[in-house]
Amino acid sequence: MGITNIRNPDIDSKKYIILYKLLVMTPRTLYLIKRAEIEVTSRMSKTLEPYGITPIQFTVLYFVDYDKGDLSSAQLSRRFSMTPQSMNELVKVLETKKLLKKTVDPAHKRILRLSLTPKGKKMLQDCNSALDIMESFLLQALSATETDNLRKTIGKILDSSRMDDDANA
Numbered sequence: 001m002g003i004t005n006i007r008n009p010d011i012d013s014k015k016y017i018i019l020y021k022l023l024v025m026t027p028r029t030l031y032l033i034k035r036a037e038i039e040v041t042s043r044m045s046k047t048l049e050p051y052g053i054t055p056i057q058f059t060v061l062y063f064v065d066y067d068k069g070d071l072s073s074a075q076l077s078r079r080f081s082m083t084p085q086s087m088n089e090l091v092k093v094l095e096t097k098k099l100l101k102k103t104v105d106p107a108h109k110r111i112l113r114l115s116l117t118p119k120g121k122k123m124l125q126d127c128n129s130a131l132d133i134m135e136s137f138l139l140q141a142l143s144a145t146e147t148d149n150l151r152k153t154i155g156k157i158l159d160s161s162r163m164d165d166d167a168n169a
Contacts, residue, residue: 039138040138041055043134043138044058044131044134047127047130047131047133047134048127048130048131050130051123051126051127051130052097053097053099053123053127056080056090057090057093057094057099058124058127058131059080060076060080060090060091060094060100061094061099061100061116061120061123061124061127062124063076063079064076064100064114064115064116064120065116065120065121065124068115070113071113071114072105072111072112072113072114073087073088073091073112073114074087076091076114091114094120097119098117098119098120099116099117099119099120099123100114100115100116100117100120101114101115101116101117101120102114103115
């Protein structure tokens with residue numbers, strides 16, 4: 001539909017442009033990503049609530065497990081774009097819940113490495129099982145190929161973002 005086909009002399013040009021954008025333009029990709037993030041975080045919160053952890057706490061456990069105890073609080077804070085103080089508070093909560101433990105890095109005595117406790121591993125396993133169900137419900141409209149393509153696309157976005165962060169560091 002061309003712009004001239006919907007022209008109405010009773011609508012001034014500013015209102016016309018706004019109307020045109022509402023009717024014709026597609027949403028920004030960043031807007032859609034943010035909306036998806038809000039939806040996913042909301043669903044994760046509801047799914048994780050019975051386990052007594054938040055999505056950010058789950059994500060920290062996931063990262064620590066994925067990196068097999070090779071992360072420090074400082075590395076996590078950079079990866080999460082958080083201040084070291086905020087990450088330390090988050091780690092302290094997980095330590096208090098007996099889900100994380102710190103160990104001294106043998107090569108660098110001042111660096112404390114994070115790892116999951118047995119309770120933390122069990123918590124992560126239980127949460128992953130619950131999130132598998134939530135994720136399959138969330139992605140049920142996508143084919144296996146579309147889901148795989150979505151993962152690859154998100155991975156590319158994150159890789160590109162990390163390269164930008166590394167270049168600006």
